[in-house]
């Protein structure tokens with residue numbers, strides 16, 4: 001019998017470390033390698049997709065669903081998101097508004113599950129799964145209930161939402177750049193501001209994606225890519241062949257990813273127990 005912990009990472013075809021070859025992408029995405037950005041630009045420029053639906057941070061923790069149709073728009077949208085954008089509900093509207101026939105969706109594991117299930121098991125004629133060419137899921141430990149967190153930041157640190165310029169997750173703390181200052185908040189301090197659903201979520205890598213992408217501390221400057229199927233594998237290999245991506249074997253980082261996935265599962269189990 002396969003236990004849940006034996007299959008924590010879902011189906012895996014290949015594990016790679018990749019980084020963009022484009023100097024401009026590398027400059028903007030110093031820590032994480034920019035491989036997702038490079039793959040999306042490759043897919044767009046080669047006509048594999050006609051747009052990318054993703055979330056873009058507009059202010060502080062706030063984000064919105066946007067369609068990127070050009071290289072510049074993809075570059076602008078690149079970056080981490082620390083809130084759940086009301087995304088799935090907006091994607092269909094965006095696809096129809098812009099008459100997109102084949103899109104890549106960059107999303108969180110919970111959103112990848114929604115899109116993946118809709119694509120694999122269409123049940124309504126209003127589904128738009130056939131238009132989703134690629135699902136790229138980002139490793140995720142949780143997103144914040146941003147209104148509550150912003151409130152906390154305002155009361156405890158006198159930081160206003162409009163003054164927040166950037167938010168970065170570092171090992172063990174959240175770094176908030178506001179005006180000209182930097183606040184380093186231990187994650188333990190803000191843990192209680194995670195979305196309730198995140199506290200019981202068991203998917204770290206995004207098992208319903210075609211490609212899962214993330215970052216690990218010990219391989220700074222590289223993106224971890226897990227391909228889930230032939231579709232994902234062909235995207236990575238095509239981007240490499242056409243000179244958009246530098247790719248190397250990443251099997252040695254699987255232990256670290258599995259550890260993070262186990263920690264997320266343990267957190268969910270603990271929180272579920274407290275609900276019973």
Ligand code: SF4
Nearest residue numbers: 109110140142198201
């Ligand atoms: S932790 Fe789970 S529910 Fe929360 S944003 Fe990430 S994938 Fe979605």
